Amino acid sequence: MMKKLLLNFLLFTTLGSYAQENLNFNKQKEITSPEINTDRSVTFRLDAPQAKKVELQGDLLAAPGTAAMKKQADGVWTYTTTTLKPELYSYSFIVDGLKIRDANNVYQIRDVASVVNVLIVGSGKADNYLVANVPHGTVAKRWYNSPGNGMERRITIYTPPGYESGKTKYPVLYLLHGMGGDEEAWAALGRTPQILDNLIATGKAKPMIVVMPNGNVAQQAAPGEDAKGYYKPTMQLPHTMDGKMEETFPDIIKFVESNYRVNAKPSQRAIAGLSMGGFHSLHTSRFYPKTFDYVGLFSPAIMPFGKTESPVYADVDASLKNQFNNGLKLYWIGIGKTDFLYQAVADYRKKLDGMGAKYTYVESEGGHTWSNWRDYLVLFAPQLFK
Structure with a gap:
């Protein structure tokens, strides 16, 4: 018994000395930054x-x-x-x-x-990004089957405060990232959970589910989160803007509407995205014209059509007219004055004006930045599902 106690004492003092030694070794100046x-x-x-x-x-x-x-x-x-x-x-x-x-x-x-x-x-608009003393939603990273892409894929989903304990059916905002982003972008850089928590708590936005998919259909998930393991991320991936994302978007909707309490009506669905995600939102909503009553294009990448053989980009003008004739509740466009896509968006607005299409246009300071895209989400979300 004494031998066992002695052994435990020696082990404890050895570990304590090791921890203290490392503490001293790593000791640095106490600096506050920022x-x-x-x-x-x-x-x-x-x-x-x-x-x-x-x-x-x-x-x-x-x-x-x-x-x-x-x-x-x-x-x-x-x-x-x-x-x-x-x-x-x-x-x-x-x-x-x-x-x-x-x-x-x-x-x-x-x-x-x-x-x-x-x-x-x-202070000011940054208070939208902070965690406040309000009820909080839940952020889940789920895996769903995408038959159109032949793989399991990961998706980030925000459910509003009270979702788990209630029986209410909620509207859904599908929120898409830009080139190089993934299913983590809007939650991390966009501060979507904090923004929605704060807007909902103050009554500025209706409680909603926010679905943040990975728009790079060649990926299962964000870098380091799939079977490929750790690798250096790159900006442009295969099939990012060739119609594949739009074609397979119903896989995402099917998963959400099969696994969450949602109100599965066009009047209860919105789609919005930044840059490449704006491109995907434009074409997904146009290709499936009776699916979304709310569309948001944040600094959208308005690219020349006809670069691929995808049916998504066929008859753009006719399908746009058809989409607007279906009675959209909101078609929202935001762009910064110094954004490199400013002229492309101006040209697209001329196309819409020529069709007599009604839309909301917001022009902000700055360029192609997360600062603008967070602002656009703060402006866009309160206008949904009225």
């Missing part, structure tokens, strides 16, 4: 005493999007911004030409093949 100041400026810090040049890079800076940081006597480099508008911002450090993340900021998001640090400067 630090949001009372005037809504932000101070960034990086401990790099041997570095010769350190820069801050991010969407919180004016063009060209980089700023030199200043080395302090203790080897910590610092930079303080001007007062920032309320927003979710992303940033990185560049140390002697090497792009790195902020080791003092655990909040990171993957955007296609890049990982960036993020922060939220609150």
Whole structure:
């Protein structure tokens, strides 16, 4: 018995010493970065005493999007911004030409093949992105069978507060990402769960289910989440804009309407997307003209038609007229003034105007950015299912 107690004591003291040793080994300067100041400026810090040049890079800076940081006597480099508008911002450090993340900021998001640090400067519109003391919905990552693509695929689904404990049937918004994105994009970069929680809690939007599929039909799921394992993500994948996504969209609807309490009527279905997802929303809603009464095009990629043999892109003008003649409740288009797709959207609006089609148009500042797309979701969701 004494021998066993002695053995346990030695094991405990050895593990304790090992933990303490590692704690001391990893001990670093206590640094706060980023630090949001009372005037809504932000101070960034990086401990790099041997570095010769350190820069801050991010969407919180004016063009060209980089700023030199200043080395302090203790080897910590610092930079303080001007007062920032309320927003979710992303940033990185560049140390002697090497792009790195902020080791003092655990909040990171993957955007296609890049990982960036993020922060939220609150108040104003940014309050839509924050977790508030309101009832919360549930975010689930589900797998569904897609016969049209010959594989099991993953999808992200938001259900509103009270879904699990109730019997109510809900309307559905199908929300599509842009090129290089996946089923994680709208939940992470778009802050969709927080936005919907807050809009629903304040009565600005009706409780709804939000379905966020992977628009890259060559993928089972987001990088690292399928049978391919870990690989470097790329921006453009096979079959992203050749009609395959639109053709197989009924697989998604079938899964949702078979597994969730939904009101399966066109008046209770909406589809919207950003960039490539706007392209998919435009053509899916047109190809299945009696399926969605609400359509949202956020900085949509309006590409030339006829590049593939897919039936999705046949008779575009005639099918658009047919879609609008079916009595759409809302056809919503948003674009930034400096977006590289601005002219393409202007040309598309001329086509709609020539048809006498009624639509809502919002023109915002800025370009092809998540800042705009989050704003568009905040504007679009309250107009649904009236």
